[in-house]
Each structure stands twice: as structure tokens, then as C-alpha cells.
Amino acid sequence: MKHYMTLALLLLTMLVSHASNSTTVNEYCENILQKDPPDKHKELFQLAVNYASTTCVNIMSGFENANYSSKYVLENTDHLGLMEQLSSTLLVAFPQSVFPNSTAFANAWLTTPTSVPINASEFADIEIIRGNINIDSTTGVSSQKITVNGLLATSFFFNTADASQQNYCISLGAKNCTEAIENIATAFNIYRHYIVEYKSNLIAKTLRESIVNWDIYKKEAPALGLVSLLATSRVHKSLFYNPNDPWPGPPPYQVRALEFSLVLEHLPDAENGNRTEPGLALEWIGFNDWDNDVIPWGLGVTSVYADREDAKSIGHGITLHLDNKYSLGVIRRGDDNAIFFNISLSEYFIGKKHKLSDYKSDLKKLANKL
Amino acid sequence: MDKPIVLLIHGMGTHEATSTTKKFNEGLKEGCDFLGQTGFDLDSIELIEFNYSDILDKIRKDIAEHAAETAELLPLLTPTVTDSNLIAKIPEMVGKISSMQTKFGDDEFIYTHLLDVILYAMTMYGSDIRTRCAEAISSNMFRAYAQNRGFHIVAHSLGTKVVTDTMRDLFDNTATIDNKDKINPNAFRPKSLWMVSNVSRLVGILDPYGDPQDFSNCIVHDHFDKDTGNKGAAGSMYNLRNKLDPFTWFKTYKGEPELGSNITFSDVRKIEKESTFINPHDLAEYIANPDVTYRFLATLFDFSVTPKQYFDGMSAYTATTVEGTLKGKLENIKDTFSDTADGVAEASSLSDKIDILQSAYEALQKINEETKVYLSIEENNQ
Numbered sequence: 001m002k003h004y005m006t007l008a009l010l011l012l013t014m015l016v017s018h019a020s021n022s023t024t025v026n027e028y029c030e031n032i033l034q035k036d037p038p039d040k041h042k043e044l045f046q047l048a049v050n051y052a053s054t055t056c057v058n059i060m061s062g063f064e065n066a067n068y069s070s071k072y073v074l075e076n077t078d079h080l081g082l083m084e085q086l087s088s089t090l091l092v093a094f095p096q097s098v099f100p101n102s103t104a105f106a107n108a109w110l111t112t113p114t115s116v117p118i119n120a121s122e123f124a125d126i127e128i129i130r131g132n133i134n135i136d137s138t139t140g141v142s143s144q145k146i147t148v149n150g151l152l153a154t155s156f157f158f159n160t161a162d163a164s165q166q167n168y169c170i171s172l173g174a175k176n177c178t179e180a181i182e183n184i185a186t187a188f189n190i191y192r193h194y195i196v197e198y199k200s201n202l203i204a205k206t207l208r209e210s211i212v213n214w215d216i217y218k219k220e221a222p223a224l225g226l227v228s229l230l231a232t233s234r235v236h237k238s239l240f241y242n243p244n245d246p247w248p249g250p251p252p253y254q255v256r257a258l259e260f261s262l263v264l265e266h267l268p269d270a271e272n273g274n275r276t277e278p279g280l281a282l283e284w285i286g287f288n289d290w291d292n293d294v295i296p297w298g299l300g301v302t303s304v305y306a307d308r309e310d311a312k313s314i315g316h317g318i319t320l321h322l323d324n325k326y327s328l329g330v331i332r333r334g335d336d337n338a339i340f341f342n343i344s345l346s347e348y349f350i351g352k353k354h355k356l357s358d359y360k361s362d363l364k365k366l367a368n369k370l
Numbered sequence: 371m372d373k374p375i376v377l378l379i380h381g382m383g384t385h386e387a388t389s390t391t392k393k394f395n396e397g398l399k400e401g402c403d404f405l406g407q408t409g410f411d412l413d414s415i416e417l418i419e420f421n422y423s424d425i426l427d428k429i430r431k432d433i434a435e436h437a438a439e440t441a442e443l444l445p446l447l448t449p450t451v452t453d454s455n456l457i458a459k460i461p462e463m464v465g466k467i468s469s470m471q472t473k474f475g476d477d478e479f480i481y482t483h484l485l486d487v488i489l490y491a492m493t494m495y496g497s498d499i500r501t502r503c504a505e506a507i508s509s510n511m512f513r514a515y516a517q518n519r520g521f522h523i524v525a526h527s528l529g530t531k532v533v534t535d536t537m538r539d540l541f542d543n544t545a546t547i548d549n550k551d552k553i554n555p556n557a558f559r560p561k562s563l564w565m566v567s568n569v570s571r572l573v574g575i576l577d578p579y580g581d582p583q584d585f586s587n588c589i590v591h592d593h594f595d596k597d598t599g600n601k602g603a604a605g606s607m608y609n610l611r612n613k614l615d616p617f618t619w620f621k622t623y624k625g626e627p628e629l630g631s632n633i634t635f636s637d638v639r640k641i642e643k644e645s646t647f648i649n650p651h652d653l654a655e656y657i658a659n660p661d662v663t664y665r666f667l668a669t670l671f672d673f674s675v676t677p678k679q680y681f682d683g684m685s686a687y688t689a690t691t692v693e694g695t696l697k698g699k700l701e702n703i704k705d706t707f708s709d710t711a712d713g714v715a716e717a718s719s720l721s722d723k724i725d726i727l728q729s730a731y732e733a734l735q736k737i738n739e740e741t742k743v744y745l746s747i748e749e750n751n752q
Contacts, residue, residue: 068548118547121556125515129561129593129605132631133668135661140677144668147629149593153556153601160674178672186518193516199547199558200512206550207505214498223432225440233493240497241578246539246551247501251494260440 029056033193041187044089047082048191056194063198068117073195083109086188093180094156098168101156108151120199123192124151126185128178131157148181210247217250221290222324224254231255256286256300265306265340267333279306279340281319281329288321296324304331304340311336374520374670375416375510377560379503381527381567381653382483385423390653394524397654401663404683405675415670420506422499422532426486429495486528487727491576496535503536508553511560520670523604524564526653527617533563534570534582537590541603555603559593562630562669563604566656567615568623572730575621575723583625592629606630606669610662614638614700615650616733619707620726633662637691638700650700660687707733 030053037045054077066072090106113122131145143161158165158177166176174180224232232255233240239248265279286300298321305314315338317331327342380390395412402410490496507523514521525533541559545552553559570582570590582588591602607627611618613636626632637659638650649655656662660683667673675683707729 064548068546115546120545120547120554120558124557127561127605129629130669130671131606131629132608133665135664135680136677140680142664142674142677142680144674149605153595176672189515189518195547196512196515196558199553200508200516202548202550203508203512203553204505207501207508210501211505214501218428223436225436226433229429229433229493236494237578240494243539247504248497249501250498 025057025060029053029060029194033190035190038183038186040183041089044082044085044184045187045190047078047085048188051077051079051082051191052193055192059194059198070113070115070118070122073118074113079112080110082191086184089184093169093172093174093184094158094177095168098165099156099158101154105148105150105154105156108154111152118195120195121153122151123195124149125189125192126150126181128181128185130178146178146181206247210249213249217290220296220324221250221254222288224256225259227258228254228256231257250291252289252291253298254288254290256283256288256298259283259286259300261327261342263304263327263329263340263342265304265331265338267306267308267311267336267338269336270308270310274309277306277308279304281305281340281342283319286319286321288324290324295322297322300329302329302331304329304333304338306338308333372517372519373414373416374522374561375418375514376522376524376670377418377420377506377510379420379523379525379529379533380423381529381651382486383423384427384482385421387421388419390419390421390526391417393652393654394657397657398663398666400654400658401660401683402667404658404660404687405664406679406682407675410667418506418510420503420529422502423486425495425499425502426489429489429493430482430485483731484724484727487573488576488724490528490532491573496577499532500536500539503532504540507533507536507540507560511558515558520561522562522564522670523560524566526566526656527569527651528573530565530568530623531570531573533565534588534590535577535579537563537603538579538582538588541589543589543600555589555593556601559603559605561605563590563592563607564610564666565608565623566610566653567617567651568609568611569617569621571621571623572617572727575726583623585625591625592627594628602627608633608665608669610656611635612637612650612656614697614704616704616707616730617651619704619733620730631665633665635659635661637688638697639691658687660684703733703736 033049033052035049054075055073058073058075058077063072087106087109090102090109094102094106096103111122113119115122127149129147129149131147133142133144135142141161143159145157145159147155147157149155160166160176160178169177169180172180174183232251235255236251239245239251242248259282261281261283263279263281264276266276268275270277281302281304283300283302286298286302288296288298290296290298300319300321301316302319303314303316307313312334315331315333317329317338319327319329319342321327329340331338331340378390378394394417398412399410402408490499511521513519523533540553541555542549542552543554543556545554574580574582580587582590585591585602586600589600589603590607591604592607593601593603593605595601606629607625608630609623609625609627609632611622611632611634613634624632639655639658657666660680664673664675664680664683
């Protein structure tokens with residue numbers, strides 16, 4: 001009954017959210033950008049914000065279905081209006097006569113993006129790179145080259161020590177040329193706010209999923225010794241160094257090599273009272289499918305040593321690992337077969353009795369009762 | 371522009387949360403003081419730490435515990451030594467492995483540091499660390515874009531290798547918007563990348579990434595395409611190298627960014643802090659050089675000093691450095707190790723490669739010893 005109610009509630013929620021979907025999108029896209037306009041270039045800022053809101057609606061309503069097309073993002077935007085405003089603003093603040101390459105830089109923005117899927121560089125921002133300071137070793141006077149990067153790999157630059165450039169910017173009311181270009185960038189760069197957000201979410205999803213899987217691995221899979229760790233890493237090398245799939249998450253299975261463990265061995269043919277003995281197992285090589293959907297399992301080739309009077313002290317066989325915790329196996333000891341299972345040592349040592357000798361005598365007592 | 375975001379990526383060894391931030395600020399403050407900028411507000415930069423040392427600490431601890439358990443089990447085998455030749459060899463073999471492994475849990479300098487390099491470059495946990503580093507880079511970079519702020523990265527020592535590999539995997543000049551794994555640096559990139567004691571080539575001998583200073587194969591450089599036709603994944607790139615830092619003696623990084631620069635100096639400082647330990651590999655020591663401080667801050671925002679402040683700052687800094695006997699001794703150590711450094715090119719086997727890494731640590735320890743002896747003689751003379 002409870003389940004039916006939950007289901008009905010879920011359906012109702014889905015219906016309501018579907019009905020109001022477009023309104024919600026519009027509200028979200030309008031509200032999130034309600035920022036105070038900057039002091040300079042208010043008109044450019046307004047055009048950029050409107051542009052961003054429209055691309056937000058476009059991207060949130062079926063961008064994937066439109067194969068990530070630039071045209072779909074541009075629908076209903078005043079792309080040309082925004083870019084013309086930017087271009088003319090740039091040419092006024094940074095004329096070619098004072099700032100070489102600035103015309104090409106300004107004109108590049110008038111190119112309309114066309115790519116499918118979007119080549120994100122068609123939605124570049126105005127980027128200001130403060131270059132290396134140049135310090136005159138005799139006078140100590142320093143100067144800095146400021147590079148401004150824009151669309152289609154265009155750029156122009158100016159120098160903080162170039163008086164004619166700086167004076168020009170100051171004459172137009174800025175503190176210096178860096179501030180002048182920063183004002184334009186601040187007003188304009190918001191135009192691609194949703195393209196940034198979209199890409200950010202897309203990448204974050206991939207990376208966070210991979211990180212969660214690593215966290216699960218560390219929690220669920222048994223810890224490995226150094227030899228096994230190196231072996232597991234070596235076997236999956238192409239997985240962990242694949243430039244086409246760089247965030248693979250944890251290994252699909254563990255390789256086990258030279259793993260020691262304490263086991264309790266039962267030899268049915270031994271004399272009564274000596275049938276169950278503690279033993280030492282060495283798994284030479286094996287694997288553990290730690291993430292198996294049904295039950296984690298693995299196999300290993302194992303030798304077990306037990307101090308037996310009436311049988312060979314060394315036996316060889318197979319270990320079966322189960323559920324990342326338990327291991328059991330069968331070995332051949334001379335002409336006899338024995339079964340064994342592992343005891344989680346770490347769990348034991350955390351408990352009251354710390355000495356292996358205590359454990360061994362405990363096991364003896366236990367074995368005598370069996 | 372609002373205050374810039376700087377992502378700090380630490381080097382080898384154990385780093386408590388915020389310790390890298392503290393160290394970095396310590397260096398920055400000292401550098402500002404030299405430059406007469408005593409009122410510089412450290413809060414004008416948002417420092418974010420990417421801390422991966424807890425991952426490596428945990429693995430080291432796991433390995434040591436695992437080995438300790440194995441060591442506890444070994445006595446059980448003793449009665450069988452005469453049983454067969456095969457079994458006789460096991461305790462010896464495992465003994466060797468576990469005596470090596472149990473040391474890994476200790477915080478002994480050489481084991482912690484060398485093992486960090488091996489665990490990062492030769493095990494799957496390198497991929498784990500890179501994935502987390504990529505998340506730190508992309509989340510902070512996109513946050514900076516959304517808030518109209520600058521985003522910069524400062525990596526130190528092993529951190530330079532981690533950030534190089536991560537950015538190689540994260541950035542791609544052909545990535546389209548729907549690419550779920552990669553970011554196109556023509557649209558989104560950090561404004562500057564600061565590599566402090568760049569060991570990306572040295573540690574790179576252990577993994578298949580290829581030479582990072584070959585810009586035609588590695589995207590981790592400045593956003594400039596003079597030679598390769600491919601613009602790099604960072605706006606600008608700076609490589610800081612103290613010539614007396616032994617980690618820069620082997621497989622020295624020699625890539626030459628056009629936007630940014632390689633800042634090289636050759637100073638050892640006599641520091642009267644908690645001990646007389648002198649460390650030319652130290653992050654704070656690199657940043658405290660006023661020439662570095664100045665260039666770094668001027669990359670983030672409007673920051674300039676007068677010629678007098680600059681010259682005074684450099685003289686005040688030089689007064690804290692060690693000249694003469696000690697510097698000469700350190701240069702001798704450098705010469706001693708240069709043979710090993712030359713041998714790096716031919717090193718092909720894994721043991722050769724690990725020997726090279728070990729030499730770097732030995733050089734650093736030798737520097738510390740020489741410094742301690744020198745300083746104690748100096749103290750006695752006073």
C-alpha cells in the first residue's frame with residue numbers, strides 16, 4: 001500500500017513538473033543572471049545578459065537532441081547585435097593606430113559560430129594574460145606585457161610601460177589600459193555563462209562518478225600487499241594510461257601475487273583431535289573480481305603449510321575468494337585432500353588477543369573440540 | 371575582477387590539510403616584506419589546496435600493515451626449513467619483501483618520499499590521484515569563470531608531475547562541447563601555471579606519458595603556438611628552478627614558454643627557524659625570493675613596486691643567503707652528482723631509474739648534513 005502511494009506521488013510530481021517545465025526553465029534562466037550591471041559598458045552588459053538567458057533556455061530544452069549544434073544555441077539570440085556592440089566598443093577603446101592587431105581582434109568576434117557539435121573555441125571569452133615582468137637591471141624600472149586573447153586565436157597586446165598606450169586609455173577615463181580591457185571583459189564575458197555552466201556540469205559528472213567508484217573500491221576491495229598492487233597496476237596498465245578514456249576509475253579485478261594468510265585446515269584423514277590445524281597459506285598468483293554484481297569472487301593457486309605429524313606438511317591447491325572477505329580452498333597433501341578457510345587477520349589483531357601464539361593455541365583448543 | 375583563485379598542489383611526503391597553504395603564505399609574506407609591501411593582504415588571493423597525500427599515506431599504511439601481518443606469520447614456517455628446498459627459500463624471499471615493506475609505514479624521509487614517487491608513477495593510484503586533481507582543476511576553473519575571476523595553478527615538486535599528467539589528460543585542442551572527458555583549452559584554461567622545482571621529466575622516467583617538454587606532444591605549456599601549431603593548456607607558464615635544488619639536477623625541465631618564463635636562481639638561505647635545516651627544495655623558500663614574489667603577484671592582479679623597493683628587496687634577500695664556504699661546498703656536491711645526472715639519459719632498466727631517484731634524495735640529505743656541520747662550526751666561532 002505504501003509503495004502504491006509513493007508511486008502515485010511520484011507520477012503526480014512528474015506530471016506537474018512536466019507541465020510547468022518551460023516556465024521553470026525560463027524563470028531559472030532569467031533569475032540567475034540578475035546581477036548589478038557594471039559601471040562601464042552597461043549596454044554591452046545588457047546585451048550579453050540577454051544573450052546568456054536565451055542560450056540558457058536553448059541549452060536546457062533539448063541541446064543534446066540538436067546534436068550540440070551552435071545554431072541551436074544561437075536561436076532567438078541577438079548574436080550579431082551583441083558582437084557588433086563588442087567590436088565597436090573595442091575599436092573605440094583600443095584603436096589600431098595605438099594598439100597593433102586590435103582591428104583584427106575586434107573583427108574576429110563578428111564571425112558567426114557554425115560548428116556541430118560546438119567547438120567551444122567559437123564561444124571564447126576575452127582573456128587577459130598578465131605577462132612576465134621585465135625589470136631593467138640598472139634602473140630597476142619594470143614593465144609588463146599584457147596579452148588579450150579573443151576569438152579564433154586572435155590576440156593583441158599592450159605594455160604597462162608604453163606611455164602612448166597608457167595615456168590613451170587614461171584619456172578615455174580608465175586608470176590604465178589593463179583596467180580598460182577588464183571593464184570590457186567584465187561586461188561581455190557573461191554572454192557565455194551557460195556554455196561555461198553546461199561544460200562544467202558535463203565534466204564534473206564524469207569526474208565525480210569516477211571518484212565515487214574509487215571510493216567504493218577502497219571501501220569494498222581487500223587491501224593488497226605491494227607485490228599485488230604492482231601486479232594489478234601492471235596488468236591494467238593500458239586502462240590507467242589511456243588518453244582516450246583518462247578517468248577509468250578502479251581496476252575491474254585485482255591481481256593477487258605472493259599473498260600470505262593464516263588458515264584453518266581440516267584434514268579428514270588425520271587422527272581424531274588433530275584433524276583441524278592452523279596453517280599458513282601462500283597464494284602464489286590469483287585474481288579477485290571485487291566488483292562482481294552477483295557476488296565478488298576470485299581464485300588463486302595456493303600452497304598451505306601446516307605442522308602435521310601424520311601427513312606431508314606442505315600441500316598445494318586452489319583458493320576460492322568470496323565476497324571480498326572470505327576465502328576457502330582445497331589442497332592436496334600427499335595422498336590426502338584437505339580443506340581450509342582463511343581468517344581475517346586484521347580483524348583478529350584489532351581484537352583482544354594480539355599474539356599469533358595465543359591465536360594458535362586457541363585454534364588448537366578449538367580444533368580439539370571439533 | 372574579483373580576487374583570483376589559486377590552486378596549490380603539494381609535493382612529496384605527508385601534508386596535513388592547509389599546511390601547503392600556510393607554507394605558501396609564509397613564503398609570500400616574506401617576499402612581500404622584502405619588497406617593502408608589509409601591508410600586503412594575503413586574503414586578496416583565494417588559495418585552494420589539492421591534497422593527495424592522504425591517499426598515498428593510506429596506501430603506505432596499508433602496505434606496511436599487510437607486511438607486518440606477513441612478518442608475524444613467518445615464524446610458523448621455520449620448522450619446515452629442512453623439509454624442502456623450495457620452502458626453505460620462502461622465508462628468505464618474503465623476509466626481504468616484508469622488511470622493505472614494513473619500512474614504508476614509517477615516516478622516514480627517504481622511504482616516504484621515494485615510495486610516494488613509485489606509488490604515484492607505477493601504480494593504479496596515480497590514476498586515482500589524477501582524477502581527483504582533474505576535478506579540483508575543472509571545478510575551480512569553471513567557478514572562476516562563472517564569477518569573473520582569474521584561475522591560476524601553483525604546483526611543487528611531485529605536484530608538477532601530477533598536474534602535468536592531469537592536464538595532459540584533461541585538455542585537448544580538438545575537444546567539442548559534448549566531450550564528457552576533456553576540455554578545449556581554446557575556450558577554457560587556467561590563466562597561469564607555476565611549476566616550482568619541476569620534476570615532471572625526472573618522475574616521467576617511470577611511466578609511459580612521454581617527454582613533457584616536447585610541446586608537440588604535450589599540451590601542458592603556455593597558450594602560444596610558435597613551434598607546434600598547438601596552443602597550450604595554460605595562459606602562461608612559469609618554471610622556477612633553484613640551481614642548488616638537487617631535484618632539478620636530474621632530467622632538468624628545459625621547456626621554454628613564450629608567455630611566462632623560466633626563472634632560475636642559485637641561492638641557499640640560512641634560515642633561523644625551528645631548526646638549522648636548510649632546504650633549497652622547499653616551496654616557501656622558492657616563493658620568498660622577492661624576484662619570484664613580484665612576478666607571481668603581478669600575474670594575478672595589478673601589482674608593482676618602485677625600482678628602489680625592488681633593489682632594496684633583493685639586497686635584503688641576498689643578505690639572508692649563504693655565500694662563500696657553504697655555497698662552494700654545495701656546488702661541489704652538485705658536481706659529485708653530475709655524473710649520475712649525465713647517466714640519466716642512458717638509464718633504461720627499472721633499477722637504474724630508481725637509483726637515479728634515490729640519488730636525488732641522497733643529494734638533498736648530503737646538503738642538509740653539510741649545512742648542519744657548517745652552521746654548527748659557525749655558531750661555535752661566534
